Amino acid sequence: MSGSLVCVGTGMTLGAHISPIAKSHIEQADIVFSLMANGFAQKWLEEMNTDVRCLQKFYLEGKNRNITYNEMVEAILSQVRVGKKVVAAFYGHPGVFACVSHRAIKKAKLEELPATMEPGISAEDCLYADLGIDPGKTGCMHYETSQFMFYKRNIDTSAHLILWQVALAGDKSLGKFSTGKAYRQVLVDLLLEHYPRDHQVILYQAKGIAIEPMRDDKIALTDLVDAELLMQTTLVIPPCGKMQPNEAILEKLAAIDKKEDRIKNGPALTLVL
Amino acid sequence: MSKVIEVLMEMASNAEMGNKQSLDAMLASANITEAQELALKTNDIDSLKETIHDLPQIKCIPILLPEDNYEEITIVVNSEVANF
Numbered sequence: 001m002s003g004s005l006v007c008v009g010t011g012m013t014l015g016a017h018i019s020p021i022a023k024s025h026i027e028q029a030d031i032v033f034s035l036m037a038n039g040f041a042q043k044w045l046e047e048m049n050t051d052v053r054c055l056q057k058f059y060l061e062g063k064n065r066n067i068t069y070n071e072m073v074e075a076i077l078s079q080v081r082v083g084k085k086v087v088a089a090f091y092g093h094p095g096v097f098a099c100v101s102h103r104a105i106k107k108a109k110l111e112e113l114p115a116t117m118e119p120g121i122s123a124e125d126c127l128y129a130d131l132g133i134d135p136g137k138t139g140c141m142h143y144e145t146s147q148f149m150f151y152k153r154n155i156d157t158s159a160h161l162i163l164w165q166v167a168l169a170g171d172k173s174l175g176k177f178s179t180g181k182a183y184r185q186v187l188v189d190l191l192l193e194h195y196p197r198d199h200q201v202i203l204y205q206a207k208g209i210a211i212e213p214m215r216d217d218k219i220a221l222t223d224l225v226d227a228e229l230l231m232q233t234t235l236v237i238p239p240c241g242k243m244q245p246n247e248a249i250l251e252k253l254a255a256i257d258k259k260e261d262r263i264k265n266g267p268a269l270t271l272v273l
Numbered sequence: 274m275s276k277v278i279e280v281l282m283e284m285a286s287n288a289e290m291g292n293k294q295s296l297d298a299m300l301a302s303a304n305i306t307e308a309q310e311l312a313l314k315t316n317d318i319d320s321l322k323e324t325i326h327d328l329p330q331i332k333c334i335p336i337l338l339p340e341d342n343y344e345e346i347t348i349v350v351n352s353e354v355a356n357f
Contacts, residue, residue: 014281035334043327232334
């Protein structure tokens, strides 16, 4: 019998966000591997299937996450290879800011094992709803915080800038559970090249269970250094400038409009024989 | 299923639970301890945790690596060399 892998998302809030198909996959799996955000969600999952295997045991502070994640992938695929119907359940969306699912599916496919992904409601989805941000209004840029620091990026201050995993800002070791003030100061200094010191930013956390409030702490940008940051905290930086018109493109478009108007409103042609 | 987890699910998935009277009625009829009921009413997560003796410990959440150095996996499907 051929094994299979389905990576599913359970959403952010226990019981509220899971899709019917994700729930069904979990209930019908031979084995469910799990990476949940809190103990309540883990317990909930353990009551949906009799064989739930928590992947938390692979985490160790100081251990390179590349190794941790590869071990998780191997644990998952070892059961697929022996013919089990395997589900890997991740909180939120299994394919957003989570490389285990992508790695596992990629490797399974290379081994010609069936592997698919079912989406879940992500932290990003909750962020738009909780903070009342429409990413289409002025645009929205998303970066993993450390990556944002390691590489030169073009920052558009007329759009929202959202930095994920801000508690791990500047971690090159891939083994820390959080970085300290010195690292955050580097991030703040980088952002101060583009934003005023007193620019109001938001520390956001989606709620994990019904009785947990979402976090939307508004602080000045410079206060980020001393703020309490958890692994799931996201930094939301609202725009500080207006969108600048692109005159060259607008001129080109106006010329096209004019040409199209001429064709539409021009004299009707008559065929003269 | 654990009654507390059932209650948390109900609170998260039933729109009527936004109404205090409905919520109180549901909590009163749920088969949970007084301490759990109080913790749920006061949104006291730490106290609620203390009431569940076998609550799993979560030490870390999955994150994205800033530089995904995962080596491209290649498998050799057919290693035989054909000489023409």
